[in-house]
Amino acid sequence: MEMRKVISVIVLNEHGVLTRITGLFAARGYNIESLTVAPIPNSKYSRLTIVTNGSPRVIEQIIKQLHKLIPVYKVIEHSELVEKEMVLAKIPLEERLADVEALCRAYNGNIVNIGVDSAIIMAADEPNRIANFINALKRFNPKEIVRSGVVAIER
Amino acid sequence: MAKMSGAQMVVEAMREEGVEVVFGYPGGAIMNVYDEIYKHRYFEHILTRHEQAAVHAADGYARATGKVGVAFVTSGPGFTNAVTGLATAYMDSIPIVVISGQVPLSMIGTDAFQEIDAVGISRPCTKHNFLVKSAKELPRILAEAFYLARTGRPGPVHVDIPKDVTAEIAEFDYPKEIKLETYKPTIKGNARQIKKAVEAIAEAKKPVFYLGGGIIHSNSSDLIRELVHATQIPAVETLMARGVLRYDDPLLLGMVGMHGSYAANMAMSEADLLIALGPRFDDRVTGKLSEFAKYAKIIHVDIDPSSIGKLVHVDYPIVGDLKYVLSELVPQAKEKVDPSRYEAWREILKRYEELHPLTYEDSNEVLKPEWVIERVGQKLMGKARISTDVGQHQMWAAQFYPFTRPREFITSGGLGTMGFGFPAAMGVKKGVPEEISVNISGDGSILMNIQELMTAVEYRLPVINIILNNNYLGMVRQWQTFFYDKRYAETDLSMQPDFVKLAESFGGVGYRVKTKEEFDKALDDAISKGVVALIDVVIDRYENVLPMVPAGGSLYNMLLEYKD
Numbered sequence: 001m002e003m004r005k006v007i008s009v010i011v012l013n014e015h016g017v018l019t020r021i022t023g024l025f026a027a028r029g030y031n032i033e034s035l036t037v038a039p040i041p042n043s044k045y046s047r048l049t050i051v052t053n054g055s056p057r058v059i060e061q062i063i064k065q066l067h068k069l070i071p072v073y074k075v076i077e078h079s080e081l082v083e084k085e086m087v088l089a090k091i092p093l094e095e096r097l098a099d100v101e102a103l104c105r106a107y108n109g110n111i112v113n114i115g116v117d118s119a120i121i122m123a124a125d126e127p128n129r130i131a132n133f134i135n136a137l138k139r140f141n142p143k144e145i146v147r148s149g150v151v152a153i154e155r
Numbered sequence: 156m157a158k159m160s161g162a163q164m165v166v167e168a169m170r171e172e173g174v175e176v177v178f179g180y181p182g183g184a185i186m187n188v189y190d191e192i193y194k195h196r197y198f199e200h201i202l203t204r205h206e207q208a209a210v211h212a213a214d215g216y217a218r219a220t221g222k223v224g225v226a227f228v229t230s231g232p233g234f235t236n237a238v239t240g241l242a243t244a245y246m247d248s249i250p251i252v253v254i255s256g257q258v259p260l261s262m263i264g265t266d267a268f269q270e271i272d273a274v275g276i277s278r279p280c281t282k283h284n285f286l287v288k289s290a291k292e293l294p295r296i297l298a299e300a301f302y303l304a305r306t307g308r309p310g311p312v313h314v315d316i317p318k319d320v321t322a323e324i325a326e327f328d329y330p331k332e333i334k335l336e337t338y339k340p341t342i343k344g345n346a347r348q349i350k351k352a353v354e355a356i357a358e359a360k361k362p363v364f365y366l367g368g369g370i371i372h373s374n375s376s377d378l379i380r381e382l383v384h385a386t387q388i389p390a391v392e393t394l395m396a397r398g399v400l401r402y403d404d405p406l407l408l409g410m411v412g413m414h415g416s417y418a419a420n421m422a423m424s425e426a427d428l429l430i431a432l433g434p435r436f437d438d439r440v441t442g443k444l445s446e447f448a449k450y451a452k453i454i455h456v457d458i459d460p461s462s463i464g465k466l467v468h469v470d471y472p473i474v475g476d477l478k479y480v481l482s483e484l485v486p487q488a489k490e491k492v493d494p495s496r497y498e499a500w501r502e503i504l505k506r507y508e509e510l511h512p513l514t515y516e517d518s519n520e521v522l523k524p525e526w527v528i529e530r531v532g533q534k535l536m537g538k539a540r541i542s543t544d545v546g547q548h549q550m551w552a553a554q555f556y557p558f559t560r561p562r563e564f565i566t567s568g569g570l571g572t573m574g575f576g577f578p579a580a581m582g583v584k585k586g587v588p589e590e591i592s593v594n595i596s597g598d599g600s601i602l603m604n605i606q607e608l609m610t611a612v613e614y615r616l617p618v619i620n621i622i623l624n625n626n627y628l629g630m631v632r633q634w635q636t637f638f639y640d641k642r643y644a645e646t647d648l649s650m651q652p653d654f655v656k657l658a659e660s661f662g663g664v665g666y667r668v669k670t671k672e673e674f675d676k677a678l679d680d681a682i683s684k685g686v687v688a689l690i691d692v693v694i695d696r697y698e699n700v701l702p703m704v705p706a707g708g709s710l711y712n713m714l715l716e717y718k719d
């Protein structure tokens with residue numbers, strides 16, 4: 001039985017630490033659906049948010065194997081969490097921007113820039129809602145879509 | 156505190172760590188360090204003739220003594236040659252520190268001469284690794300490397316030092332104590348879990364001890380012997396745990412797994428409780444997982460939480476250092492467990508032992524490898540350390556040698572590295588000079604580090620290499636016989652060197668023997684002369700290792716005999 005899991009990993013900010021994590025996933029055949037990383041303010045640590053999937057045994061192994069890496073300080077297995085993801089997209093100026101803007105607003109977003117031939121829009125919401133948003137965006141012929149990956153925080 | 160160069164720090168750190176011997180091979184990127192070795196001589200340096208051998212020798216030293224083994228190599232090819240050694244130590248959780256030179260920091264990433272991404276390569280085959288960015292951090296990193304290698308689940312640690320860092324001057328402030336906030340192995344087992352495990356043992360009808368290599372790493376064989384004898388529960392040993400119990404212990408059913416004894420494998424298959432102490436449920440032990448110990452509840456004690464529940468469901472997980480866990484568990488077990496309870500179970504297993512004992516058919520025409528191993532045992536039991544290479548000879552050694560103590564059997568289990576035995580046996584001799592160091596090898600394996608004859612002769616490391624010569628890559632040939640319709644693709648080693656002349660050309664002594672008498676004479680001669688020896692033993696080329704559980708088969712389905 002496959003399940004989706006969001007895991008946060010607090011790691012020492014040091015040379016090669018990201019390779020240790022991604023290398024572990026690659027070597028043991030674990031999936032990474034998304035991965036975000038940024039330093040934790042005023043500390044020597046960074047926080048990674050990894051979205052993965054696998055059977056309960058695989059998920060348990062992922063958590064234990066992450067723990068085993070020397071620079072890993074903490075592995076947080078989320079059960080109760082708030083998840084957000086951001087998306088940026090380029091929409092041709094010929095599209096009906098009023099409709100685009102209405103759509104963005106429904107997903108905590110708006111138009112953030114207008115260039116010579118396209119508008120850049122953004123939205124930030126739960127990952128499954130972002131998926132819906134991207135679907136809905138299709139009819140405005142987006143030229144490019146960039147997703148940030150998931151960030152999460154426990155409730 | 157003194158100011159000194161990075162190279163000097165490396166040498167000083169060895170002194171701080173009490174390192175007696177370093178195995179190594181110099182080259183451009185590590186020359187500053189070698190220059191300091193030349194000046195100081197705090198430790199003995201042994202120049203092996205190949206970097207792989209340096210790391211295996213450090214590994215053999217660590218396995219025999221329990222201390223951290225150390226090897227130095229240069230950048231690029233020096234380091235890549237060392238990788239097999241790191242991987243070998245990693246798979247068997249052996250504490251070693253390997254220090255490699257690297258091109259100067261300013262040249263990293265430019266594809267400089269002898270530059271390779273060493274930490275990128277060693278990451279998946281070490282417990283941890285470091286690329287040192289300044290001399291200032293070198294003392295801390297070296298201290299952490301030794302600390303990480305020997306604590307928790309032991310393992311190899313690799314430190315890559317750019318050449319300009321070894322030249323840079325900084326304060327040498329060697330940490331007296333290491334505290335890592337991100338690394339805190341669990342040592343003491345959970346008391347409630349230990350209590351529950353004891354209750355499970357006391358209530359079981361058909362328990363069996365499944366003894367693994369962790370017992371040797373944690374130096375807890377004495378406690379295990381106490382526990383086994385107090386409870387009178389039968390035990391099996393993995394390849395890595397040979398010697399935890401004495402070979403003649405009535406409760407020892409033998410080795411378990413692919414070439415385990417019938418009684419040991421049946422005990423696992425029929426048990427209602429497995430008491431797994433420091434094993435890792437390797438596929439060569441478990442066979443088909445869905446059939447493995449399928450009537451048993453499982454207690455698993457291991458220092459590495461990721462070992463527990465990795466492959467099979469565990470009912471009583473206990474994370475901790477075996478020594479601490481056992482010091483809690485043994486007194487409780489003595490109090491709560493009634494040894495007479497398992498009487499009927501012991502009877503069943505005794506019948507299995509009698510039904511298919513570990514045996515072989517001796518011959519007067521041709522030497523049988525099993526006889527050779529038994530003979531070595533009769534002559535050297537309790538007085539020698541037995542290293543091996545990889546193949547049939549390794550399994551015969553594991554099956555037929557009369558082991559009496561932990562750290563007596565030195566073998567590459569997890570990686571199965573041909574070429575391990577000879578250099579490891581040199582490291583063993585360095586670590587335990589008062590004992591005889593034997594390497595049981597094959598005609599294939601011995602050639603994979605044969606250049607070490609020179610090292611052994613130069614440094615007077617009288618390793619006795621016993622080559623069980625079947626003119627085959629025997630173990631592969633055996634699989635071809637059983638599973639590939641005798642299509643012997645590239646396993647015939649009829650083309651052979653003259654091992655006697657080969658040994659002599661390096662200044663060692665060679666023997667070629669075909670009979671029992673000749674073997675006795677050769678072994679006695681090599682022992683009494685204390686020389687580096689190659690004993691080329693011509694054995695029955697068609698002998699197979701039995702019993703055998705085909706890969707992926709169930710433990711209880713063993714091939715017990717094979718007739719052509």
Ligand SMILES: Cc1ncc(C[n+]2csc(CCOP(=O)(O)OP(=O)(O)O)c2C)c(N)n1
Binds near residue numbers: 548573597629630
């Ligand atoms: C470095 C390496 N290469 C290949 C193998 C695969 N292998 C396992 S056993 C074996 C045959 C070993 O032959 P030999 O040393 O003569 O031992 P025997 O089985 O004949 O006793 C081979 C090729 C290995 N284990 N290690």
Ligand SMILES: [Mg+2]
Binds near residue numbers: 624
């Ligand atoms: Mg052979």
